[in-house]
Structure formats: C-alpha cells, structure tokens
C-alpha cells in the first residue's frame with residue numbers, strides 16, 4: 584500500500600543550541616535554522632490540508648499514502664519544534680517570528696481551496712528532492728563538523744523528504760484531475776514561501792545579535808544566492824573581507840543538476856519517483872533498520888558503517 588516508514592526519533596535539545604551551530608559555515612546555520620522555523624508551521628499546514636483532502640480520497644492506495652505522509656510530517660514538525668524552542672529559549676523575540684509564520688499558513692487554510700493548498704504542498708515538496716539530494720551528497724562540507732544534534736535532525740528530515748517525495752503529488756492528484764492547474768499555481772506558491780522565508784530571516788536579524796549569527800540572515804537567503812553560487816570557484820571561496828558562499832564546497836555540476844531538477848519538478852508531468860537520489864539516504868535507512876542511533880550526525884561514513 585505505502586512504503587513509507589513512520590520513525591519516532593528521540594532528538595534531544597535539552598542543552599542550549601547555538602544559533603551558529605555550523606561554525607565552519609554560518610550561512611548554512613542560517614539556512615537550517617530558517618528551515619526549522621518554516622518546517623513547524625508548514626508541516627502543521629500539511630496535516631490540516633491532508634486531513635481535509637482525505638474526506639475526498641476514495642482510492643485506497645492514495646488514502647494509505649496520504650495517511651503515512653501526514654504521520655511522517657507530524658514527526659518532523661514535533662522534532663523541529665524542539666529545536667525551535669531551544670532557539671526561542673535563547674532568543675525570546677523569535678517566538679513572534681514563529682507566530683507570524685504560523686499565521687501565514689493558517690491564512691492559507693482559511694482562505695484558499697483544498698485544491699490550491701494541495702498544489703502548494705505538492706509544488707514545494709517537489710523541490711525538496713533536488714535540494715536535499717545536493718545537500719546529502721555534500722554532507723561532508725555542509726553537515727559534518729558542527730553541532731551533531733542539529734545535523735542529525737536535518738539529515739533525518741532530508742532523508743524522509745526524499746522518501747516521501749511522491750506523497751504531495753499523490754494527494755494533489757486525488758483531489759484535482761488537472762495537472763496543469765498545479766503548474767499554474769506555482770508562481771503564487773513561490774511568492775508565498777519566499778515572502779514567508781524573508782520574514783523569518785528578517786526576524787533572525789532583528790532578534791539574534793550579530794555576534795551570534797555572524798552573518799546577515801537576510802543576505803544569506805537573498806534572491807542573489809543562486810547567482811553567487813554559480814560564480815567561479817575562486818569567487819565562491821571568499822577572500823579578504825568576503826565570506827565564502829554557503830555552498831562553496833559543493834561542485835558546480837551538483838548545483839547545475841539541482842537547478843535542472845528543480846525546474847523539472849514544477850512541470851505538469853513531473854514524476855518525483857524518477858530522479859537521481861543520494862546514496863546517503865539509502866545508507867541512512869539501512870542503518871535505521873539495524874537500530875543505529877541516528878539522532879546525531881557525524882559523517883556519512885559513520886552512517887554507512889553502522
């Protein structure tokens with residue numbers, strides 16, 4: 584019926600968590616922290632929308648996929664909430680940042696159709712496989728070497744987003760039989776998610792002292808990010824008075840592949856099942872099956888050997 588596995592992970596964020604949890608790459612710290620602050624409200628939104636969609640899903644396979652999908656997302660939301668609360672405990676002003684993001688998603692539930700909201704979810708979820716495949720394929724330069732609790736949380740979430748990469752589309756197709764409609768709603772979807780992310784990073788800059796975040800969060804996730812990442816390697820490496828780019832350790836061929844698959848992900852006939860996937864995702868799932876503790880990420884090799 585569905586191959587999705589509901590994994591209950593015991594992530595611990597009782598000890599303080601640094602905002603800059605990846606000191607070798609403060610911009611990646613910003614990205615992942617912003618991911619946490621959007622994941623909690625976005626995944627609560629998924630649960631509400633899929634619950635509403637379920638009333639209209641008659642196909643048993645699609646119904647089983649929808650149920651497993653929202654159960655995985657509920658686990659993600661709960662785990663990221665623990666990370667988020669640890670950051671709010673340190674920087675109380677961030678609570679308002681979360682409240683605002685939550686309100687933006689509640690507004691979508693109240694004002695938009697189930698079809699639109701299912702398209703929003705399918706479109707955004709479709710971007711995750713290219714994005715997180717690039718990140719897992721470059722875990723050595725992005726995830727390793729920082730706070731292994733945050734790296735463990737991100738790795739798990741990236742793996743399961745890849746695992747349930749078709750679920751959003753299954754739900755959309757079950758409530759709307761017009762594939763073009765999903766593509767038509769793509770610009771509106773990306774305007775919403777972009778403005779939500781911009782508000783989150785502006786909130787980081789307002790409420791987290793510069794000494795702790797090291798870089799401007801708003802500049803890190805600015806629209807110029809893609810262009811600067813595709814610049815010459817020497818430019819990406821930084822220099823006097825210029826920090827390296829967030830993805831400076833990622834080969835440009837990986838970035839080009841990601842951008843190509845991001846573009847394909849928004850086309851009407853896109854099938855998320857059919858695209859390159861990172862070996863680390865499979866190694867992680869095999870390690871989970873053997874009972875390995877995956878709440879802390881150190882290196883991809885450590886997962887492969889567990």
Ligand SMILES: [Fe+2]
Pocket residue numbers: 626655656659740744
């Ligand atoms: Fe998720």
Ligand SMILES: [Fe+2]
Pocket residue numbers: 656708744747
């Ligand atoms: Fe997801």
